[in-house]
Amino acid sequence: MEFLLDTIDLAAIKKYTAALPITGVTSNPTIVKKQGKIDFFAHMKKVKKLLDEDATLHIQLVGQTVETMLADAAAIFEQVGPETYVKVPTTLTGLKVIKQLKAAGHNVTATAIYTKFQGLLAIAAGADYIAPYYNRMQNMDLAAAQVITELAQAIEKEHADTKILAASFHNVDQVVTALAHGAQAVTLGPEIIAAGLDHPAIHQAVTNFTADWESLFGKGQTVAGLLHSTVK
Numbered sequence: 001m002e003f004l005l006d007t008i009d010l011a012a013i014k015k016y017t018a019a020l021p022i023t024g025v026t027s028n029p030t031i032v033k034k035q036g037k038i039d040f041f042a043h044m045k046k047v048k049k050l051l052d053e054d055a056t057l058h059i060q061l062v063g064q065t066v067e068t069m070l071a072d073a074a075a076i077f078e079q080v081g082p083e084t085y086v087k088v089p090t091t092l093t094g095l096k097v098i099k100q101l102k103a104a105g106h107n108v109t110a111t112a113i114y115t116k117f118q119g120l121l122a123i124a125a126g127a128d129y130i131a132p133y134y135n136r137m138q139n140m141d142l143a144a145a146q147v148i149t150e151l152a153q154a155i156e157k158e159h160a161d162t163k164i165l166a167a168s169f170h171n172v173d174q175v176v177t178a179l180a181h182g183a184q185a186v187t188l189g190p191e192i193i194a195a196g197l198d199h200p201a202i203h204q205a206v207t208n209f210t211a212d213w214e215s216l217f218g219k220g221q222t223v224a225g226l227l228h229s230t231v232k
């Protein structure tokens with residue numbers, strides 16, 4: 001099970017990589033736009049520096065033809081590193097690019113997946129990750145969880161190395177459902193993590209435990225502090 005961050009905000013990456021078992025960062029042009037007109041390659045290098053050595057960084061190609069997409073990929077490999085996972089939209093052109101990138105031994109994430117058909121083609125093309133867009137599928141009345149189940153079954157049946165990196169989450173329930181249905185990885189925006197961990201009930205539980213403890217041992221007393229005061 002892998003948790004990635006769907007942001008290139010440096011402060012958010014610092015905050016959540018320090019606290020959570022984050023295995024990578026994903027981005028797309030919309031995510032880049034949120035940062036303003038950044039020095040793109042310099043920024044991506046900063047993102048990479050914030051990650052563990054074995055973490056994966058996924059950067060999307062924006063070219064519209066096979067040639068311009070391959071040129072984008074070459075620029076990313078040169079500037080950010082040859083181990084970068086290039087995100088390729090799963091279109092007819094994109095599948096041709098995936099085929100060529102995989103033949104050259106590169107890491108590829110097939111993205112913009114809405115249908116089982118796209119997912120199956122990307123698996124057959126040898127994509128390392130496939131990214132179904134959970135919330136966007138639901139908005140189109142497509143059965144996101146069912147598609148993930150069937151893609152996971154196809155991966156198992158074909159003994160493929162592809163992993164499902166589910167994306168486009170707009171609430172925590174979508175995340176846990178995607179994982180329960182066979183996604184090996186999920187990529188989360190900071191707002192989803194905050195929504196999942198900042199629930200008032202969680203804070204209330206901690207407040208209640210603190211109040212019970214302090215009613216016994218006094219305000220500010222800790223377990224370790226108790227040991228020291230016992231030793232004295």
Ligand SMILES: O=C[C@H](O)COP(=O)(O)O
Nearest residue numbers: 006027028136167168169
């Ligand atoms: O690159 C994939 C993103 O996770 C899509 O998320 P979105 O549907 O919120 O734009």
